[in-house]
Amino acid sequence: EAEVAQSPRYKITEKSQAVAFWCDPISGHATLYWYRQILGQGPELLVQFQDESVVDDSQLPKDRFSAERLKGVDSTLKIQPAELGDSAMYLCASSPPGGLRSNEAFFGQGTRLTVV
Amino acid sequence: AQSVTQLDSQVPVFEEAPVELRCNYSSSVSVYLFWYVQYPNQGLQLLLKYLSGSTLVESINGFEAEFNKSQTSFHLRKPSVHISDTAEYFCAVRTNRDDKIIFGKGTRLHILP
Numbered sequence: 001e002a003e004v005a006q007s008p009r010y011k012i013t014e015k016s017q018a019v020a021f022w023c024d025p026i027s028g029h030a031t032l033y034w035y036r037q038i039l040g041q042g043p044e045l046l047v048q049f050q051d052e053s054v055v056d057d058s059q060l061p062k063d064r065f066s067a068e069r070l071k072g073v074d075s076t077l078k079i080q081p082a083e084l085g086d087s088a089m090y091l092c093a094s095s096p097p098g099g100l101r102s103n104e105a106f107f108g109q110g111t112r113l114t115v116v
Numbered sequence: 117a118q119s120v121t122q123l124d125s126q127v128p129v130f131e132e133a134p135v136e137l138r139c140n141y142s143s144s145v146s147v148y149l150f151w152y153v154q155y156p157n158q159g160l161q162l163l164l165k166y167l168s169g170s171t172l173v174e175s176i177n178g179f180e181a182e183f184n185k186s187q188t189s190f191h192l193r194k195p196s197v198h199i200s201d202t203a204e205y206f207c208a209v210r211t212n213r214d215d216k217i218i219f220g221k222g223t224r225l226h227i228l229p
Binding site for chain 1: 120122150152157158159160161162165206210214215216217218219220221222
C-alpha cells in the first residue's frame with residue numbers, strides 16, 4: 001500500500017540552528033500539505049501545494065520558515081533559525097488531484113522536532 | 117472560512133461502555149467531513165468520512181458518525197469501547213470550494229479498566 005514518506009522521524013536541534021524536513025507524497029497526488037502539531041493540539045496547516053505551486057501559506061511564519069516542492073513531487077520544509085517554540089510534530093500529507101476534493105488527506109508518520 | 121470545534125478535550129470512559137465524541141463545524145458552503153485517529157508519536161489515520169448520501173457512516177472497527185446538517189455536527193460514536201481505542205481523535209472538514217483541510221483541536225479518549 002502506498003504511503004507518504006517523511007524523514008527524519010526525530011530531530012533534536014539547538015536553537016538558532018537550521019533544520020530541514022523531507023516529504024515524499026503518494027505517487028500521483030497533486031496536493032501536498034505541511035502541518036504543525038503542537039503537543040496536545042490539532043494539526044495546524046502551514047503550507048499547501050498544488051503540484052509545484054503554493055496555494056496557501058498564510059499561516060507559515062515566513063521570516064524563518066520556507067517550503068518548496070520544485071518538481072511537484074517531494075517537498076522540503078526548512079526552519080532557520082529554529083526557536084524553542086518550534087518544538088512540535090511536523091506532519092506531511094498528500095491528496096489526489098483536484099476534482100476529487102471528497103478524498104481525504106493521507107498522512108506520513110511525522111517528524112518530531114525538539115529544539116533545545 | 118470553515119472551522120471545527122471539538123467540545124471535549126478529554127473523554128474518560130470505562131471499557132465496554134459506549135462513547136460519543138462531539139464535533140461541530142462551521143462553513144458557508146458544502147463540506148466533506150472526516151474523523152482521524154492518532155496513536156502516540158504516529159501520523160493521522162483516517163477512521164471514517166462523510167461525502168454525500170447516507171448521513172450515517174461506519175468504520176471497520178465499530179465506530180460510526182452521523183452527519184447532521186441542521187445542527188452542523190458530525191459526532192463520533194462507538195457502542196462498546198476497548199483498551200485498544202485509547203488514542204486522540206480529530207474531526208476535520210474540507211469544503212467543495214478548495215482543498216484546505218481544517219482540523220479540530222482533538223479529543224483524547226481515555227479507556228478506564
